[in-house]
Amino acid sequence: MDxxxxxxxxxxxxPQRVTMKDVAExxxxxxxxxxxxxxxxxxxxxxxxxxxxxxxxxxxxxxNRAAQELAGVSRPHVGLLYxxxxxxxxxxxxxxxxxxxxxxxxxxxxxxAQLDDPRAxxxxxxxxxxxxxxxxxxxxxxxxxxxxxxxxxxxxVPAVALAPGIPIAGMASVRSDERQAAYDIVSMxxxxxxxxxxxVAGPDSxxxxxxxxxxxxxxxxxxxxxxxxxxxxxxxxxxxxxxLAAAETLMSSEPRVTAIFAANDTLAASVVAxxxxxxxxxxxxxxxxxYDDAPVAEQVWPGLTTIHQDAQVMTERAMEILEKGxxxxxxxxxxxxxxxVVVPYEVVRRASCAPAPVK
Amino acid sequence: MDxxxxxxxxxxxxPQRVTMKDVAExxxxxxxxxxxxxxxxxxxxxxxxxxxxxxxxxxxxxxNRAAQELAGVSRPHVGLLYxxxxxxxxxxxxxxxxxxxxxxxxxxxxxxAQLDDPRAxxxxxxxxxxxxxxxxxxxxxxxxxxxxxxxxxxxxVPAVALAPGIPIAGMASVRSDERQAAYDIVSMxxxxxxxxxxxVAGPDSxxxxxxxxxxxxxxxxxxxxxxxxxxxxxxxxxxxxxxLAAAETLMSSEPRVTAIFAANDTLAASVVAxxxxxxxxxxxxxxxxxYDDAPVAEQVWPGLTTIHQDAQVMTERAMEILEKGxxxxxxxxxxxxxxxVVVPYEVVRRASCAPAPVK
DNA sequence: CGGGCCTGACCGGTGACCAGT
DNA sequence: AACTGGTCACCGGTCAGGCCC
Numbered sequence: 144m145d146x147x148x149x150x151x152x153x154x155x156x157x158p159q160r161v162t163m164k165d166v167a168e169x170x171x172x173x174x175x176x177x178x179x180x181x182x183x184x185x186x187x188x189x190x191x192x193x194x195x196x197x198x199x200x201x202x203x204x205x206x207n208r209a210a211q212e213l214a215g216v217s218r219p220h221v222g223l224l225y226x227x228x229x230x231x232x233x234x235x236x237x238x239x240x241x242x243x244x245x246x247x248x249x250x251x252x253x254x255x256a257q258l259d260d261p262r263a264x265x266x267x268x269x270x271x272x273x274x275x276x277x278x279x280x281x282x283x284x285x286x287x288x289x290x291x292x293x294x295x296x297x298x299x300v301p302a303v304a305l306a307p308g309i310p311i312a313g314m315a316s317v318r319s320d321e322r323q324a325a326y327d328i329v330s331m332x333x334x335x336x337x338x339x340x341x342x343v344a345g346p347d348s349x350x351x352x353x354x355x356x357x358x359x360x361x362x363x364x365x366x367x368x369x370x371x372x373x374x375x376x377x378x379x380x381x382x383x384x385x386x387l388a389a390a391e392t393l394m395s396s397e398p399r400v401t402a403i404f405a406a407n408d409t410l411a412a413s414v415v416a417x418x419x420x421x422x423x424x425x426x427x428x429x430x431x432x433x434y435d436d437a438p439v440a441e442q443v444w445p446g447l448t449t450i451h452q453d454a455q456v457m458t459e460r461a462m463e464i465l466e467k468g469x470x471x472x473x474x475x476x477x478x479x480x481x482x483x484v485v486v487p488y489e490v491v492r493r494a495s496c497a498p499a500p501v502k
Numbered sequence: 503m504d505x506x507x508x509x510x511x512x513x514x515x516x517p518q519r520v521t522m523k524d525v526a527e528x529x530x531x532x533x534x535x536x537x538x539x540x541x542x543x544x545x546x547x548x549x550x551x552x553x554x555x556x557x558x559x560x561x562x563x564x565x566n567r568a569a570q571e572l573a574g575v576s577r578p579h580v581g582l583l584y585x586x587x588x589x590x591x592x593x594x595x596x597x598x599x600x601x602x603x604x605x606x607x608x609x610x611x612x613x614x615a616q617l618d619d620p621r622a623x624x625x626x627x628x629x630x631x632x633x634x635x636x637x638x639x640x641x642x643x644x645x646x647x648x649x650x651x652x653x654x655x656x657x658x659v660p661a662v663a664l665a666p667g668i669p670i671a672g673m674a675s676v677r678s679d680e681r682q683a684a685y686d687i688v689s690m691x692x693x694x695x696x697x698x699x700x701x702v703a704g705p706d707s708x709x710x711x712x713x714x715x716x717x718x719x720x721x722x723x724x725x726x727x728x729x730x731x732x733x734x735x736x737x738x739x740x741x742x743x744x745x746l747a748a749a750e751t752l753m754s755s756e757p758r759v760t761a762i763f764a765a766n767d768t769l770a771a772s773v774v775a776x777x778x779x780x781x782x783x784x785x786x787x788x789x790x791x792x793y794d795d796a797p798v799a800e801q802v803w804p805g806l807t808t809i810h811q812d813a814q815v816m817t818e819r820a821m822e823i824l825e826k827g828x829x830x831x832x833x834x835x836x837x838x839x840x841x842x843v844v845v846p847y848e849v850v851r852r853a854s855c856a857p858a859p860v861k
Numbered sequence: 862c863g864g865g866c867c868t869g870a871c872c873g874g875t876g877a878c879c880a881g882t
Numbered sequence: 883a884a885c886t887g888g889t890c891a892c893c894g895g896t897c898a899g900g901c902c903c
Contacts, residue, residue: 160634162894173867178896186865205632210894212568213872225597230797234593238584241612253600273564275519383801409801416803419778438589439801442742442768444775521873532888537875545886569873572893 161204169198181206219249219469221462222268222276224256224285230381230409231437232454236282236305239458247466252276256285261292268292272300278469280461283307283350286314301468301480303461306452308351315468315480317461319488321351321434324450325358326365328432328490329404331448333366336499337402337430340368341393343386343414344377345406355406355434374400378410386413394421394429401429401499408433408440411447415495426497436491446493457486520563528557540565578608578828580821581627581635583615583644589740589768590796591813595641595664598817606825611635615644620651627651631659637828639820642666642709645673660827660839662820665811667710674827674839676820678847680710680793683809684717685724687791687849688763690807692725695858696761696789699727700752702745702773703736704765714765714793733759737769745772753780753788760788760858767792767799770806774854785856795850805852816845 167174172195179187180195187195198204212218223240225233237253244251252271257263268279268289279302281289286304290311297313304316332340342359345352356375363370373396378389386405390413393403405411411433418425425431425445433440436451461484468480526533531554538546539554546554557563571577582599584592596612603610611630616622627638627648638661640648645663649670656672663675691699701718704711715734722729732755737748745764749772752762764770770792777784784790784804792799795810820843827839 160894164894174895175868175897176866179866182896188865191865203632205634207572207894208634209568209571210872211896213566213572213874214894214896215872216896225600229590229593229597231588231593234588234590234596237593237596238588238614242614245613254604255597255601273562275564275567383797409797412801416801416805419803438742438768439798442771442775442798443802444778446775519873523873533874534876534889535887538887541875547886550887566873569893570875572895573873573875574893575875 160207161202162207163204166195166198166202166204169202170195219247219278219466220276221249221251221278221280221465221469222271223251223253223280223282224264224267225253225282226256226258226285232306232435233282235454236280236458239455240280240462242455243459243462247462249462249466256288258284258288261288264288265292268298276300277472278302278465280458280465281305281307281314282458284348286311286316287348290314299476301465301472301478303465303468303480305457305461306350306454308349308353310483313479313481315461315464315482315484317457317464317484317486318351319452319457319486321354321450321488322358322361324452324488324490325355325404325434326362327358328434328448328450329359329362330366331490332402332404332430332432332496333362333368335402335430335496338368338499339374339398339400339402341374341376341396341400341403343389343393343403343405343410344375345381345410346377346379349381350407351434352406359404378406381407381409383409383413383416386410387417390414390417394418394423402496403429403431405431405433408435408437408447408449411449411495412439412443415443415445415447426495428500430496430499432496440491440493445495448493448496449491451489451491452486460484460486519566520561521566522563525554525557525561525563528561529554578606578637578825579635580608580610580637580639580824580828581630582610582612582639582641583623583626584612584641585615585617585644591665591794592641594813595639595817598814599639599821601814602818602821606821608821608825615647617643617647620647623647624651627657635659636831637661637824639817639824640664640666640673643707645670645675646707649673658835660824660831660837662824662827662839664816664820665709665813667708667712669842672838672840674820674823674841674843676816676823676843676845678811678816678845680713680809680847681717681720683811683847683849684714684763684793685721686717687793687807687809688718688721689725690849691761691763691789691791691855692721692727694761694789694855697727697858698733698757698759698761700733700735700755700759700762702748702752702762702764702769703734704740704769705736705738708740709766710793711765718763737765740766740768742768742772742775745769746776749773749776753777753782761790761855762788763791765793767794767796767806767808770808770854771798771802774802774804774806785854787859789855789858791855799850799852804854807852807855808850810848810850811845819843819845 163174282305286307302314304314306318344356376389376393378385433447433449436449440447440449522533641664645666661673663673665677703715735748735752737744792806792808795808799806799808
C-alpha cells in the first residue's frame with residue numbers, strides 16, 4: 144500500500160517506467176538479486192534466476208541507463224565528428240557507427256566539425272571531453288585536421304582515424320592501402336595499352352590524395368613512363384565544379400591523354416562530363432577511372448571503373464578498436480592507441496575503360 | 503580533509519570529473535545555490551551569482567547528464583529510424599537531426615529499421631519506447647511503413663513523418679507540395695514545346711511516387727494532353743539498375759517521347775544513361791528532368807533539371823515540432839500531433855532540357 | 862567456511878521544505 | 883512577509899559487507 148502510494152505520487156516525468164524495484168517486488172527478492180541475474184553473476188540459484196528473468200520479461204523491464212551510468216557502470220563514450228558536407232563516405236561512417244555502437248554497447252555523440260579552423264576543432268573536442276566523451280572517431284579529412292590541431296599538445300584520449308591520407312602520430316587508423324590500389328588501377332590502364340595517362344589529383348589536405356598520387360607516379364615509373372608534370376592536375380577540392388576546370392586543363396594538353404585516373408569518383412564524373420561536352424567519347428577515345436565506388440560511379444554513363452572500399456566495415460572495425468582502447472585507457476591513462484589496420488580494397492570494373500585507341 | 507579523503511578513495515570510472523560539490527566548496531556555498539545559478543533561478547544575489555559562475559568556468563564544470571536525468575530533468579528523447587540504404591536524403595536527415603538535437607537539447611537514438619516487415623518495425627519501436635524514447639522522427643519511406651505497422655493499434659507517442667508520400671493519420675508531417683512541384687516541372691516541359699512527355703514513376707510504397715505521378719497526370723490533362731498508359735512506366739524501385747529497364751521500355755514506345763520526367767534523380771540518371779547508350783542525345787533529342795536535386799543531378803552530363811527540397815531544413819523543422827510535441831505530450835498524454843507543415847520547393851534548371859525537336 | 866541473498870551507503874544532481882535576516 | 887540560502891530525501895541503479903544456513 145505504502146509503496147503504491149509513493150509510486151503514485153512521485154513527480155518523475157517518465158511516469159510509468161518499470162524499475163528494478165518493481166521486478167524485485169514481483170519476484171519477492173531484493174533489487175540486488177535482480178541486478179545479479181541481469182549481469183549473469185554467480186550466487187543466484189538457477190531456480191530464482193529463472194523466476195526473475197520471467198518477471199523481467201513479463202513486466203517489460205529495461206534498465207535505466209542514467210542510473211547505471213551514475214552508479215559507475217559507464218560505457219565507453221565515443222565522439223564522432225563529421226564535416227558539413229555529407230558525402231557518401233561520411234554517410235556510411237555515420238550509419239556504420241550507429242550499428243557498431245548498439246552492438247558494442249557504446250555511447251556515441253555526433254558533432255558537426257568546422258573544417259577550416261584547427262583551433263575551433265580543438266575547442267569542440269575539449270568541450271566533448273568535458274561532457275564525458277573519452278575517445279574519438281575521426282573520419283578523413285577531420286583526422287588530418289586534428290593532427291594539425293594537436294601538433295603541439297598531444298590528444299590525450301584514444302582516437303582512431305578513418306581512411307586518413309597520411310599516418311597520424313598518436314592515433315590508431317583503419318584504412319586501405321590506397322597507394323597500392325591506385326598503383327593497381329593505373330597498371331590496369333597500362334595493360335589496356337594506354338601510355339599517356341593523366342591524373343586529376345585531389346587537394347593535399349584531404350583523404351588519400353597524396354597516397355593516390357603516389358600510387359599513380361609509382362605505377363608510371365614502374366612501367367617505364369617518364370613523369371610528365373602536364374599529366375597531373377591538382378583540383379582544389381573533391382567537388383564536381385572544381386573537377387570540371389581541372390579536367391578541361393588536362394584534356395587540352397598535347398599530345399592528348401588517352402586515359403585519366405581521377406582521385407575520386409566525383410572528379411571522374413567531372414572528367415566524363417567534360418569529355419561529353421567536348422564530343423570526346425568515353426571509353427572509345429578516352430578511358431576514365433575513379434576512386435571510392437560512390438553511387439555516382441554507377442549512375443553516370445558509362446559506369447566508372449573504380450576502387451571499392453567498404454566504409455561501413457572500416458567504421459565497424461574502427462569502433463571495435465576504439466571500444467577496446469577506451470577500456471584499456473581507463474585503467475591506464477598512459478596507453479596510446481597506435482594500431483594501423485589495413486583492410487582490403489577491390490577493383491570494380493565498369494564500362495568506362497577500353498583498350499587505348501590505335502594511333 | 504575528510505571530503506578529500508572520500509574523493510580520493512572513490513571508485514568512479516571518470517576519475518577527475520569536476521562535480522557540483524567541487525564548485526560549491528570553491529565558492530563556499532551549497533550545491534543548491536550552484537544549481538540555482540546554473541538554471542538562472544531567482545533567490546541568488548548578483549554578487550554570489552557572479553562568484554559561482556566564475557568558479558564554474560575556472561574549474562571547467564559541466565553538469566553530469568546522467569545525474570540530471572535521474573533527478574528528473576529529462577530531455578525529450580527522440581528516436582530516428584533509417585533504412586539500410588543510405589541515400590542523400592537520409593544522410594541529410596541524419597545530419598540535420600544531429601544539428602537540431604544539440605541546438606534544442608534533445609537526445610537522439612538512431613536505429614536501423616528493416617524495410618520489409620511492418621511487425622519488425624513495430625517491435626523495434628516498442629523496444630525503443632521501453633528504453634526511454636518518447637517521440638519518433640520517421641523519414642520516408644519508413645513513415646509509410648509505420649502507418650501500416652500501426653494501422654490497428656495507433657502509435658501512442660508523438661511522431662513526425664518527413665516527406666511522406668501520403669498524409670499519415672496520427673502523425674505530424676513536414677513535406678513539400680510534391681504534386682504541385684511535379685505539375686510545375688511537367689508544365690515547364692510543355693512550355694518548351696514538348697507534347698509526348700513520358701514519366702518513369704517510382705514504387706507506390708515509397709516517398710512521393712504517388713504525388714509525383716498525380717502532378718504529372720494533372721499537368722498533362724490541364725494542357726489538353728490525353729492520358730496515355732504507354733507514357734507511364736513504373737519502376738519497381740528508385741535504384742539505378744531498375745531504372746535502366748524502365749527507361750528502355752519507355753524509350754522503345756512509338757511515337758517517340760521527346761521528354762521524360764523521372765520520379766527521382768537516380769531514375770533520371772538511368773534515363774540519361776539509356777539515351778546515351780542508344781545514341782539519343784540529351785537534350786537535343788530528348789529532355790530529361792528528375793526530382794530531389796541529389797548530388798547525381800549535378801554530376802551527370804548534362805546536369806539534370808530537377809526539384810530541390812532542402813532535407814536538412816525540413817528535418818530541423820520536424821525536430822522542432824517533435825520537441826514541442828513531446829513536451830506537451832508529457833503533460834497530457836491524450837495529445838496527438840497532427841500539424842502538416844509544407845515547405846517550399848524550387849525548380850533547379852540545368853542543361854538536360856531543351857525545346858522540343860521540330861518534327 | 863563458503864554459497865546465496867539482503868542491507869546500507871553512494872553516484873551527482875534536484876525539488877520540497879526550513880531557517881535566518 | 884519577502885528574500886536568501888541551507889538541509890535532506892530521493893531518482894534507479896551498483897558495490898561492499900554482513901547475516902544465515
